[in-house]
Amino acid sequence: AQKITQTQPGMFVQEKEAVTLDCTYDTSDQSYGLFWYKQPSSGEMIFLIYQGSYDEQNATEGRYSLNFQKARKSANLVISASQLGDSAMYFCAMREGSTGSYIPTFGRGTSLIVHP
């Protein structure tokens, strides 16, 4: 079974609107971390936001917020006030602690296109 599921291969949003990118995860660990990364066409992976499994509040970083619903095992990324520069691939990832090596697992990604 996939550990990280991103069901939206592509999303379109109009500039200045908010958009939610879905991510669900599967783990039996109590301790884990969830991440979102942005990958523009240039290829570099840009860290956006992190949520720890024990964090009670949803993580926020500027225009990015993570809607963490632990019981549902979902960690959706919300981008507010979309900008043209937000067009990129977005990857959800998880690191589990049971093995001690913290090997990260990535979802398939969502391609976001922001249009004027």
Next chain:
Amino acid sequence: GAVVSQHPSWVICKSGTSVKIECRSLDFQATTMFWYRQFPKQSLMLMATSNEGSKATYEQGVEKDKFLINHASLTLSTLTVTSAHPEDSSFYICSASETGTYNEQFFGPGTRLTVL
């Protein structure tokens, strides 16, 4: 944030030659580094976990004799693609993080390998 560099950023080589890619953590020590491979419009596929001072741990299906990994110091890991063939053409990305944390992985900018 911490910086991870990768060199070269792109390389074109003839079939049958070997190519070495370097990954360096510039301002922190990384006991563990990860090597990924990414095909166009696909997710990152973890190839191996590189551990300083010991042998790398390869993911299932990754040929360790084909993709040689050396982690000689706390700031440098290298990936050598031996006897490269056109099917090895891909985007290779490394990442590093401080040991024992769920915290952010710091990614290198990636290396685009084209084998003619």
